Amino acid sequence: MRNPQLNGHGELQHLLTIEGLPRDILLSILDTAAPFTEVAEREVKKIPLLRGKSVFNLFFENSTRTRTTFEIAAKRLSADVINLNINTSSTAKGESLLDTVDNLAAMHADMFVVRHASSGAPFLIAEHLARTGRDHIHVVNAGDGRHAHPTQGLLDMYTVRHYKKDFSNLVVAVVGDVLHSRVARSEIHALTTLGVPEVRVIAPKTLLPTEVERLGVRVFHDLKEGLKGVDVVMMLRLQNERMQGALLPSRQEYFKEFGLTQEKLDLAKPDAIVLHPGPMNRGVEIDSAVADGGRAVILPQVTFGIAVRMAVMSMLAGH
Amino acid sequence: MRNPQLNGHGELQHLLTIEGLPRDILLSILDTAAPFTEVAEREVKKIPLLRGKSVFNLFFENSTRTRTTFEIAAKRLSADVINLNINTSSTAKGESLLDTVDNLAAMHADMFVVRHASSGAPFLIAEHLARTGRDHIHVVNAGDGRHAHPTQGLLDMYTVRHYKKDFSNLVVAVVGDVLHSRVARSEIHALTTLGVPEVRVIAPKTLLPTEVERLGVRVFHDLKEGLKGVDVVMMLRLQNERMQGALLPSRQEYFKEFGLTQEKLDLAKPDAIVLHPGPMNRGVEIDSAVADGGRAVILPQVTFGIAVRMAVMSMLAGH
Amino acid sequence: MRNPQLNGHGELQHLLTIEGLPRDILLSILDTAAPFTEVAEREVKKIPLLRGKSVFNLFFENSTRTRTTFEIAAKRLSADVINLNINTSSTAKGESLLDTVDNLAAMHADMFVVRHASSGAPFLIAEHLARTGRDHIHVVNAGDGRHAHPTQGLLDMYTVRHYKKDFSNLVVAVVGDVLHSRVARSEIHALTTLGVPEVRVIAPKTLLPTEVERLGVRVFHDLKEGLKGVDVVMMLRLQNERMQGALLPSRQEYFKEFGLTQEKLDLAKPDAIVLHPGPMNRGVEIDSAVADGGRAVILPQVTFGIAVRMAVMSMLAGH
Numbered sequence: 001m002r003n004p005q006l007n008g009h010g011e012l013q014h015l016l017t018i019e020g021l022p023r024d025i026l027l028s029i030l031d032t033a034a035p036f037t038e039v040a041e042r043e044v045k046k047i048p049l050l051r052g053k054s055v056f057n058l059f060f061e062n063s064t065r066t067r068t069t070f071e072i073a074a075k076r077l078s079a080d081v082i083n084l085n086i087n088t089s090s091t092a093k094g095e096s097l098l099d100t101v102d103n104l105a106a107m108h109a110d111m112f113v114v115r116h117a118s119s120g121a122p123f124l125i126a127e128h129l130a131r132t133g134r135d136h137i138h139v140v141n142a143g144d145g146r147h148a149h150p151t152q153g154l155l156d157m158y159t160v161r162h163y164k165k166d167f168s169n170l171v172v173a174v175v176g177d178v179l180h181s182r183v184a185r186s187e188i189h190a191l192t193t194l195g196v197p198e199v200r201v202i203a204p205k206t207l208l209p210t211e212v213e214r215l216g217v218r219v220f221h222d223l224k225e226g227l228k229g230v231d232v233v234m235m236l237r238l239q240n241e242r243m244q245g246a247l248l249p250s251r252q253e254y255f256k257e258f259g260l261t262q263e264k265l266d267l268a269k270p271d272a273i274v275l276h277p278g279p280m281n282r283g284v285e286i287d288s289a290v291a292d293g294g295r296a297v298i299l300p301q302v303t304f305g306i307a308v309r310m311a312v313m314s315m316l317a318g319h
Numbered sequence: 320m321r322n323p324q325l326n327g328h329g330e331l332q333h334l335l336t337i338e339g340l341p342r343d344i345l346l347s348i349l350d351t352a353a354p355f356t357e358v359a360e361r362e363v364k365k366i367p368l369l370r371g372k373s374v375f376n377l378f379f380e381n382s383t384r385t386r387t388t389f390e391i392a393a394k395r396l397s398a399d400v401i402n403l404n405i406n407t408s409s410t411a412k413g414e415s416l417l418d419t420v421d422n423l424a425a426m427h428a429d430m431f432v433v434r435h436a437s438s439g440a441p442f443l444i445a446e447h448l449a450r451t452g453r454d455h456i457h458v459v460n461a462g463d464g465r466h467a468h469p470t471q472g473l474l475d476m477y478t479v480r481h482y483k484k485d486f487s488n489l490v491v492a493v494v495g496d497v498l499h500s501r502v503a504r505s506e507i508h509a510l511t512t513l514g515v516p517e518v519r520v521i522a523p524k525t526l527l528p529t530e531v532e533r534l535g536v537r538v539f540h541d542l543k544e545g546l547k548g549v550d551v552v553m554m555l556r557l558q559n560e561r562m563q564g565a566l567l568p569s570r571q572e573y574f575k576e577f578g579l580t581q582e583k584l585d586l587a588k589p590d591a592i593v594l595h596p597g598p599m600n601r602g603v604e605i606d607s608a609v610a611d612g613g614r615a616v617i618l619p620q621v622t623f624g625i626a627v628r629m630a631v632m633s634m635l636a637g638h
Numbered sequence: 639m640r641n642p643q644l645n646g647h648g649e650l651q652h653l654l655t656i657e658g659l660p661r662d663i664l665l666s667i668l669d670t671a672a673p674f675t676e677v678a679e680r681e682v683k684k685i686p687l688l689r690g691k692s693v694f695n696l697f698f699e700n701s702t703r704t705r706t707t708f709e710i711a712a713k714r715l716s717a718d719v720i721n722l723n724i725n726t727s728s729t730a731k732g733e734s735l736l737d738t739v740d741n742l743a744a745m746h747a748d749m750f751v752v753r754h755a756s757s758g759a760p761f762l763i764a765e766h767l768a769r770t771g772r773d774h775i776h777v778v779n780a781g782d783g784r785h786a787h788p789t790q791g792l793l794d795m796y797t798v799r800h801y802k803k804d805f806s807n808l809v810v811a812v813v814g815d816v817l818h819s820r821v822a823r824s825e826i827h828a829l830t831t832l833g834v835p836e837v838r839v840i841a842p843k844t845l846l847p848t849e850v851e852r853l854g855v856r857v858f859h860d861l862k863e864g865l866k867g868v869d870v871v872m873m874l875r876l877q878n879e880r881m882q883g884a885l886l887p888s889r890q891e892y893f894k895e896f897g898l899t900q901e902k903l904d905l906a907k908p909d910a911i912v913l914h915p916g917p918m919n920r921g922v923e924i925d926s927a928v929a930d931g932g933r934a935v936i937l938p939q940v941t942f943g944i945a946v947r948m949a950v951m952s953m954l955a956g957h
Contacts, residue, residue, distance in 0.1 A: 040746040043957060044690030046718070052363030054391060064722055065741065072692060072745055075718040080365070080394040084383055095598035103384065103597060106621035107391055108359040278741060279733035302744035319362060371682030373710060399684070399713040403702055414917035422703065422916060425940035426710055427678040638681060 004126055007135070014126045014139040015312050017148035018189040026193055030158050033304070033311035039076060040306060049318040050079035053110040057083045059142070060097075060116040065279065066142050069151075069302075070113045073309035077318070079110075097121065098128050105129065110317050111138045119145030119182075138316040146182055151312060152277050153186030155305040157194060159297055160232055162304065163273050167191070173200040173226055173268075174217075176236030176258060176285050177207045183277045184236055192216045202226035204258065206248070223258050230268040235260055235276040238285045251284050261287045265295065273297045323445055326454070333445045333458040334631050336467035337508040345512055348630050349477050355626035355633075358395060368637040369398035372429040376402045378461075379416075379435040384598065385461050388470075388621075389432045392628035396637070398429075416440065417447050424448065429636050430457045438464030438501075457635040465501055470631060471596050472505030474624035476513060478616055479551055481623065482592050486510070492519040492545055492587075493536075495555030495577060495604050496526045502596045503555055511535045521545035523577065525567070542577050549587040554579055554595040557604045570603050580606045584614065592616045642764055645773070652764045652777040653950050655786035656827040664831055668796050671942070671949035677714060678944060687956040688717035691748040695721045697780075698735075698754040703917065704780050707789075707940075708751045711947035715956070717748075735759065736766050743767065748955050749776045757783030776954040784820055789950060790915050791824030793943035795832060797935055798870055800942065801911050805829070811838040811864055811906075812855075814874030814896060814923050815845045821915045822874055830854045840864035842896065844886070861896050868906040873898055873914040876923045889922050899925045903933065911935045 003020055007013040012025055039045055055074040057067050062085060074081045086100065095103075101112070114122040122141040129137050143149040157167075164170055172191055178184045178201050191199045192215070201212060202220040212219060220226030227233065238254065248254055265274065274286075274296045282288045290296060322339055326332040331344055358366055374393040376386050381404060393400045405419065414422075420431070433441040441460040448456050462468040476486075483489055491510055497503040497520050510518045511534070520531060521539040532538060539545030546552065557573065567573055584593065593605075593615045601607045609615060641658055645651040650663055677685055693712045695705050700723060712719045724738065733741075739750070752760040760779040767775050781787040795805075802808055810829055816822040816839050829837045830853070839850060840858040851857060858864030865871065876892065886892055903910065912924075912934045920926045928934060 042690070045692060045746060046690035052361070052365035052395075054364060054395075064724065068720055068722060068742070069745065071720055072718070075720075076690075076692075080391070082387055082390055082394075084387060086383065096601070099598060099601075102618055103621055104387070106618040107388065107625050108364060108622070279737060282734070282737075299740055299744040302741050303746065306745050371680070371684035371714075373683060373714075399710070401706055401709055401713075403706060405702065415920070418917060418920075421937055422940050423706070425937040426707065426944050427683060427941070 016122050016141045018150045018153045018186045033307040036307035036310040048078045049314045050077035053079045055079045055081050055111045056109050057113045060086050113140045113142050115142040116144050119147035148186050149182040150186050152183050153190045155308040157190045158304045159301045167194040167196050170196050170231045171198045172232040173230045174234045175202045178203050179207045181236045188215050227267040233274045260290050262289050335441050335460045337469045337472045337505045352626040352630035355629040367397045368633045369396035372398045374398045374400050374430045375428050376432045379405050432459045432461050434461040435463050438466035468501040468505050471502050472509040474627040476509045477623045478620045486513040486515050489515050489550045490517045491551040492549045493553045494521045497522050498526045500555045507534050546586040552593045579609050581608050654760050654779045656788045656791045656824045671945040674945035674948040686716045687952045688715035691717045693717045693719050693749045694747050695751045698724050751778045751780050753780040754782050757785035787820040787824050790821050791828040793946040795828045796942045797939045805832040805834050808834050808869045809836045810870040811868045812872045813840045815876050816841050817845045819874045826853050865905040871912045898928050900927050
């Protein structure tokens with residue numbers, strides 16, 4: 001079975017998930033992103049690689065933040081960007097996902113950036129396009145349910161490589177709500193593909209998927225234990241809806257056990273870096289002193305994220 | 320009384336309704352649209368005809384789908400597009416329709432694409448602009464109440480001409496909720512203006528306007544009878560709000576009587592084509608087998624719709 | 639203490655409020671705006687001064703009207719514009735104001751146009767950017783709480799100068815709900831800075847701030863008295879929420895006492911002009927005969943407003 005993300009020549013056709021993406025493709029995205037970080041520092045932050053291309057931000061789940069990153073990336077590539085916020089709960093004039101896609105494809109779309117609350121929606125779209133002979137339209141997954149958020153995973157890898165140069169000798173810890181996190185899944189797949197020898201997950205038992213070890217990670221239920229000797233700490237966002245649920249005691253108690261403070265961070269290596277996908281819950285999963293401290297690379301992540309998205313878009317649809 | 324859509328030289332000034340639009344203007348829009356279908360297939364889908372022009376999508380009624388078609392058409396013509404979704408039910412800061420128009424006109428708007436739940440709103444705007452000496456601003460009706468949806472009617476004509484070449488020997492059936500449909504009205508006016516010798520409407524009595532025969536159509540209340548010998552089937556959308564009302568028995572019963580199935584379509588001519596303005600209610604007014612079948616031209620309609628909107632916009636305001 | 643709006647060379651760094659802005663800066667904005675009024679009348683309304691710059695419309699309070707003026711101004715300067723409507727009441731995924739700003743700044747923003755219900759929010763952002771060494775990002779206040787709306791004040795000054803040529807011999811009256819109006823505050827500061835010898839405020843006692851005289855104005859509680867001999871009448875919008883409150887008797891009674899009618903306007907100088915920031919409540923603070931009459935310059939205000947915003951944006955971030 002062919003990887004649905006690659007075309008017949010083994011080139012990137014869609015970006016749906018990091019799982020199963022070959023190492024050389026991952027590295028080539030990171031390499032392509034590097035010069036785009038310079039574009040953002042120019043007086044005129046614009047290059048014509050996607051000029052005259054139509055990029056549709058197809059957001060079935062509202063996310064101003066993520067939509068903004070893709071919109072700015074596409075505009076800096078000179079694409080025409082159309083934002084569609086499609087409220088799936090409003091069924092007043094509802095049509096099926098695939099009818100919506102067919103309709104936009106018929107407008108000569110070049111790319112769909114898809115965000116959806118249901119895992120697998122971007123796959124469904126990519127398969128539908130392939131089955132109906134419209135392989136020239138590209139799909140980028142901007143987050144689907146609990147499944148994947150590949151551009152977040154990629155920008156995290158870009159950030160790690162920027163600060164640590166080499167993946168082959170790192171200990172990386174992913175901390176927090178792994179169970180519900182598409183970010184965690186994308187990060188773990190990327191880290192193992194890129195050859196990180198030790199990937200740890202640190203979380204309470206209630207926030208870990210069953211058989212998480214199968215992903216090739218070491219499991220810790222104690223933050224202090226798990227942070228010992230770590231090079232990179234990847235914090236996860238604790239979603240508000242989880243905090244109100246039965247899975248967790250209280251915000252305060254969660255912070256006490258799994259919130260990253262400077263004291264706990266001191267157990268990691270002295271030059272350890274801290275990542276967070278944002279938006280942060282200060283005082284829940286991360287202490288402000290750490291978030292704003294010298295070892296956080298949270299804002300550089302955002303900067304690199306634009307470059308990585310420009311890289312993906314231009315690899316898929318660039319002139 | 321001069322046609323408010325034409326200027327003193329008989330050229331298109333606004334596009335408000337197909338009713339009363341001369342045949343040569345209709346044909347010239349279709350002719351202008353033809354080369355724009357090629358623009359959409361280029362590597363760079365962009366031409367500078369509206370460069371530096373300000374197009375306002377003035378949507379008093381929400382319609383992501385229609386707004387998207389106008390937005391992409393205007394952007395491919397290189398216009399600056401501003402989307403305004405004005406919720407008329409929110410009166411918190413409400414100002415009158417004409418004050419809103421005056422305000423935007425004062426920003427040197429070149430074109431208003433207007434969608435409004437009230438029939439006649441785009442006319443009101445065009446008249447106001449004329450009365451106040453601002454004839455250089457153009458109005459395009461993107462659907463007003465139950466009245467008209469002229470670009471939909473035009474793209475349907477483009478589609479019919481594309482597949483059938485000539486209007487003068489066709490039998491065309493418009494099927495469904497004619498009573499509440501601005502699309503039906505625009506289609507019927509366009510078909511009769513372009514010389515289609517037989518236009519039929521097929522609908523239950525409760526979904527037909529009184530004295531519909533005055534529009535120059537033959538009336539059928541039986542779908543099978545009405546489809547016999549037809550060249551073109553134009554399906555209408557059955558709006559959800561109708562289905563919940565007292566006008567109709569149930570979705571199932573409606574489908575049984577007026578839903579287009581392959582079996583019923585076989586009563587039309589062997590090369591009959593099926594149009595639908597979208598979004599479709601599969602299993603209500605149309606069966607999926609027909610919607611996705613070889614005689615449906617529903618997605619080409621969407622493609623041609625972009626070209627037709629580019630044609631209208633460039634005829635109105637192009638350099 | 640340095641003026642946070644000016645850089646080390648005394649040039650405009652942010653536009654936060656007219657209060658404390660030097661007279662020569664005010665005049666230089668008006669002078670810069672003049673040629674931009676011609677751009678709006680060109681066939682191609684576009685100049686490349688902000689090409690490749692990223693302007694974020696950061697609206698924490700919804701205002702389609704104000705957002706539109708900044709969007710069209712930025713697009714005519716060829717900027718890439720990203721609209722963000724951030725509903726502060728929705729705390730589902732809420733992050734702090736400054737985390738949002740940090741995040742967008744990390745995307746290499748060049749300018750934030752900020753609208754916020756809380757007075758001082760744009761200052762907070764400007765201070766935060768300065769403290770964190772990101773002075774190259776500019777902040778424009780598009781209205782903050784009851785505090786300031788400087789571009790409205792500036793476009794009012796542009797309008798006054800356009801019609802009256804000279805500020806030094808004018809009597810100007812600001813009429814209406816001064817208490818809750820950020821527009822009034824900006825206007826009063828601008829008028830006094832530009833040397834208008836007599837600025838009057840005319841309002842019922844309940845709609846005036848305590849010690850309003852400290853702003854250098856003459857106070858009137860009777861509209862007829864206050865209008866006598868006036869050159870310029872600046873009407874304020876009476877916000878609907880005020881009308882429902884206990885501060886005022888009724889719309890009808892307010893109109894009777896403080897609504898501007900032609901009869902009352904005749905008490906002003908024969909060539910007096912009438913301004914209104916919009917949207918107007920016809921029949922509340924202003925009679926339609928005045929709003930649409932020969933002395934109203936309300937639509938020219940809107941036109942000049944685009945030019946003034948283009949001037950401010952290009953002074954801040956232009957090539």
